[in-house]
Amino acid sequence: MSEPAYDLWYWPSIQGRGEFVRLFMAAADIAYCDRARSGDAQDLVEDMEQRTESGDFAPYAPPYLVERESGFAIAQVAHILAWLTDKHQLGTGDAATDLHLVQLQLTITDIVAEVHDTHHPVAGGLYYDDQKDAASKAAEAFREERIPKYLDHFEAALAVKAGPFMSGTNWSHVDTSLFQLVEGLRYAFPRRMTALAADYPALISCHDAVAQIDGVAKYVASQRRIAFNEDGIFRHYEELDDE
Amino acid sequence: MSEPAYDLWYWPSIQGRGEFVRLFMAAADIAYCDRARSGDAQDLVEDMEQRTESGDFAPYAPPYLVERESGFAIAQVAHILAWLTDKHQLGTGDAATDLHLVQLQLTITDIVAEVHDTHHPVAGGLYYDDQKDAASKAAEAFREERIPKYLDHFEAALAVKAGPFMSGTNWSHVDTSLFQLVEGLRYAFPRRMTALAADYPALISCHDAVAQIDGVAKYVASQRRIAFNEDGIFRHYEELDDE
Numbered sequence: 001m002s003e004p005a006y007d008l009w010y011w012p013s014i015q016g017r018g019e020f021v022r023l024f025m026a027a028a029d030i031a032y033c034d035r036a037r038s039g040d041a042q043d044l045v046e047d048m049e050q051r052t053e054s055g056d057f058a059p060y061a062p063p064y065l066v067e068r069e070s071g072f073a074i075a076q077v078a079h080i081l082a083w084l085t086d087k088h089q090l091g092t093g094d095a096a097t098d099l100h101l102v103q104l105q106l107t108i109t110d111i112v113a114e115v116h117d118t119h120h121p122v123a124g125g126l127y128y129d130d131q132k133d134a135a136s137k138a139a140e141a142f143r144e145e146r147i148p149k150y151l152d153h154f155e156a157a158l159a160v161k162a163g164p165f166m167s168g169t170n171w172s173h174v175d176t177s178l179f180q181l182v183e184g185l186r187y188a189f190p191r192r193m194t195a196l197a198a199d200y201p202a203l204i205s206c207h208d209a210v211a212q213i214d215g216v217a218k219y220v221a222s223q224r225r226i227a228f229n230e231d232g233i234f235r236h237y238e239e240l241d242d243e
Numbered sequence: 244m245s246e247p248a249y250d251l252w253y254w255p256s257i258q259g260r261g262e263f264v265r266l267f268m269a270a271a272d273i274a275y276c277d278r279a280r281s282g283d284a285q286d287l288v289e290d291m292e293q294r295t296e297s298g299d300f301a302p303y304a305p306p307y308l309v310e311r312e313s314g315f316a317i318a319q320v321a322h323i324l325a326w327l328t329d330k331h332q333l334g335t336g337d338a339a340t341d342l343h344l345v346q347l348q349l350t351i352t353d354i355v356a357e358v359h360d361t362h363h364p365v366a367g368g369l370y371y372d373d374q375k376d377a378a379s380k381a382a383e384a385f386r387e388e389r390i391p392k393y394l395d396h397f398e399a400a401l402a403v404k405a406g407p408f409m410s411g412t413n414w415s416h417v418d419t420s421l422f423q424l425v426e427g428l429r430y431a432f433p434r435r436m437t438a439l440a441a442d443y444p445a446l447i448s449c450h451d452a453v454a455q456i457d458g459v460a461k462y463v464a465s466q467r468r469i470a471f472n473e474d475g476i477f478r479h480y481e482e483l484d485d486e
Binding site for chain 1: 298317322345346349350368381396402
């Protein structure tokens with residue numbers, strides 16, 4: 001096996017935003033060295049500091065992907081996925097559709113930030129226990145208003161083509177990210193997602209079709225996929241979930 | 244004067260996210276019809292509904308830009324700005340730099356969302372008065388931790404090239420957006436921004452240089468630039484500001 005062309009940098013102990021990059025690379029069978037699995041958080045912090053001090057453009061936050069040959073580093077999930085799609089010629093061949101896919105990926109970025117804010121509505125730097133009252137209200141609004149608004153949008157977009165994927169029979173970065181979004185929402189809000197499941201048949205079909213992509217199935221079954229936990233973006237707190 | 248090639252759709256009563264698109268188009272002297280100024284909110288709601296029902300990919304939320312000739316619609320500020328940059332050949336000519344600029348624009352997107360959450364930490368659908376306690380704590384954390392973290396990042400990035408702009412002597416979408424970020428933060432948190440000003444000379448220089456771009460100067464002095472207000476993203480609530 002040849003040396004991987006990329007290093008992926010992210011926090012070691014969570015799936016987090018890094019997981020959207022991992023799932024896409026697993027589906028596309030792109031080899032990379034996962035620096036979150038081969039090192040610890042201190043390695044990441046030092047790499048970030050070194051990049052900031054290097055005098056070149058540095059990532060604001062992980063995840064970021066480094067192309068070994070050129071040393072080029074790229075951050076922001078939607079940006080990484082669009083770049084990999086171009087580089088590995090995984091686009092649809094239709095420029096307008098590819099642009100719409102990036103737009104949808106950026107909308108996934110938005111809901112992922114909102115998921116995080118359900119358990120940390122006041123400040124990311126404070127403990128959950130110090131913002132539980134606000135989190136309770138934030139999670140209620142998220143469950144009742146935001147989840148349906150976003151999922152309605154993705155369901156309508158999935159109806160544009162015949163499916164099971166967003167652009168038809170071939171998967172894209174949007175599909176691997178929708179898979180992770182559904183996985184994460186089911187983990188964090190199992191009662192709410194069970195209650196809503198019947199409203200989103202196309203989204204569930206998309207999720208299930210992504211689960212069967214060879215590289216995704218192998219990755220998800222492997223030790224490399226760490227479990228969701230209460231340090232990540234999608235967290236299960238019993239008191240934040242309801243039908 | 245020829246017919247504009249674009250329609251920009253956004254909420255009529257605020258600068259909001261639409262303003263980042265307006266400032267870029269003003270700087271680049273790209274003609275467009277501002278549908279937020281020629282119509283009301285109901286027109287926007289109806290256009291959004293019609294797009295969702297059309298069976299094509301629709302925006303999740305405004306702002307979105309429509310290319311009149313093709314009917315192609317694109318949403319998400321960073322995505323619109325990257326697309327316009329390519330289309331109007333306003334890139335730097337260096338692919339890696341252009342990608343870094345998009346990455347920086349996406350980081351501006353992140354801080355803009357956090358600014359909004361200072362006055363609406365619990366839920367966008369609730370009134371400010373119903374989340375004032377949480378907002379007070381959220382704004383404190385934003386002022387003390389998040390503003391410096393983001394502005395340190397932009398200041399370091401501005402040091403990569405000689406300036407005054409992010410990629411050197413030519414402005415890009417990142418510069419027009421940093422101008423608006425500084426304008427908005429000064430409006431919302433005047434005491435905090437005054438206290439911090441000396442720490443960010445490159446950012447302030449960039450802001451001041453953008454203000455002198457011919458199209459920006461004309462736009463900002465015109466009636467088309469509506470004032471910041473307490474329905475927008477950057478809001479001034481006396482109780483949320485402090486040194």
